[in-house]
Amino acid sequence: MSYTHPVYTMLDVMHYNKRQDGAKGSIQEFFKDPSGYQSNFMPYAKESHYFIAGHFYGNGAPYLFTREDAKNKDFTINLIADISCDIDGPVAATIKASTIANPFYGYDPIQEKEVAFNAPGAITMMAVDNLPCELPKDASEGFGDMFLEHVIPAFFNGDSQGILSRAQMTSKDGALTPNFKYLQDYENRRQRHAYKKYYKVNQYYDDNWFANFLYFLLKICIVVHELGYYTRQVLRAKQVLFIYGYSIFHG
Numbered sequence: 319m320s321y322t323h324p325v326y327t328m329l330d331v332m333h334y335n336k337r338q339d340g341a342k343g344s345i346q347e348f349f350k351d352p353s354g355y356q357s358n359f360m361p362y363a364k365e366s367h368y369f370i371a372g373h374f375y376g377n378g379a380p381y382l383f384t385r386e387d388a389k390n391k392d393f394t395i396n397l398i399a400d401i402s403c404d405i406d407g408p409v410a411a412t413i414k415a416s417t418i419a420n421p422f423y424g425y426d427p428i429q430e431k432e433v434a435f436n437a438p439g440a441i442t443m444m445a446v447d448n449l450p451c452e453l454p455k456d457a458s459e460g461f462g463d464m465f466l467e468h469v470i471p472a473f474f475n476g477d478s479q480g481i482l483s484r485a486q487m488t489s490k491d492g493a494l495t496p497n498f499k500y501l502q503d504y505e506n507r508r509q510r511h512a513y514k515k516y517y518k519v520n521q522y523y524d525d526n527w528f529a530n531f532l533y534f535l536l537k538i539c540i541v542v543h544e545l546g547y548y549t550r551q552v553l554r555a556k557q558v559l560f561i562y563g564y565s566i567f568h569g
Contacts, residue, residue, distance in 0.1 A: 327362075329362065330345075331345055331348060331349075331373075332344075332345055332348065333358070333362075334357060334358050334359040334362065334382060335348060335352070335355045335356070335357060335358055335379075335380060336355065336356060336358040337354055337355055337356075338354055338355060338356050339354070343355060348379075349376075351378075352376065352378050352379040352380065353378055355379070355380055356380050357380040357381060357382055357383065359382045359383050359387075360383065360387060360390070360393075363383055363387065363390075363392075363393050363394065363395050364390075364392045364393065364394060365394065366394060366395050367394055367395060367396055367397065368395070368396075368397045368398075368399075369395050369397070369398045369399070369409075370398075370399045370401065371398065371399070371400040371401060371402050371408075371409050371412075372401045372402060373402050373408065374402065375402060375404050375407055375408045379408070380408075381407065381408040381409075381410065382408045382409055383408075383409070383410055384410050385410045385427065385430055387410065388410050388411060388425075388427035388441065389427050389428060393427070395441065396440075396441055396442060397441070397442045398411055398412070398441060398442070398443050398444070398445075399444045399445075400412045400443065400444070400445040401449055401450070403415055403445045403446070403447040403449070411425040411427070411441045411443055412425075412443060412445045413425060413431075413432060413443075414432065414445070415445055415446065415447040416443065416444060416445050416446050417446060418446055418448075418449075418452060421444050421446050422435040422442055422443065422444055423435050423442075423443050424436065424437045424440030424441065424442055424443065425440060425441045425443050426439065426440055426441075427439075427441060468481060469481060469482075484497055
């Protein structure tokens with residue numbers, strides 16, 4: 319089947335794995351014991367050019383494709399972004415991890431070795447093992463740039479574009495502003511929950527003499543601890559003053 323426009327699909331576990339005996343499998347069974355399964359990835363590898371691997375590979379699970387699969391003349395994938403980055407594992411072309419500075423390398427499926435990423439017949443690989451770390455970094459940099467460009471000036475230009483006023487969640491009297499009125503139901507539920515919790519706690523102490531007794535002992539312990547702390551501080555201060563005075567009068 320051929321297309322004149324880009325086509326993509328997202329594969330789930332049971333799309334690229336199947337039971338070895340030909341019976342219908344289940345994802346629960348596969349997660350529990352994948353030993354009775356084999357890869358069913360090749361039908362997709364024969365139709366695709368670009369593969370993004372974001373799987374989780376567990377011990378004993380079948381490889382998505384092997385080095386022998388990659389040598390198949392019908393294997394058409396020529397660009398792989400292996401986010402999972404299991405070295406020499408379920409994605410056979412991932413023979414090493416690349417870096418942010420040099421994200422690409424080539425895999426020659428015939429020679430089974432690294433080549434230039436743009437070498438003829440090579441599968442271009444991007445297998446940065448810490449790639450997920452770049453997402454928060456990129457988001458932080460983007461947010462910081464927008465903050466410096468738009469938000470900071472609003473503090474000094476009288477909020478000419480209304481950025482600060484639109485971001486204000488509550489008014490001076492504590493009420494939600496119009497942009498955040500959709501939170502009112504949540505706030506009402508939160509207050510009711512807080513009241514019920516406060517009522518239950520107080521009711522518990524009102525009805526439970528033992529809990530009241532323990533609470534009373536706890537307060538006594540806290541008071542004794544505080545008195546001990548301040549007593550030690552006073553004694554230490556007197557000692558310092560004595561030493562200081564002694565040094566003044568006796569050189």
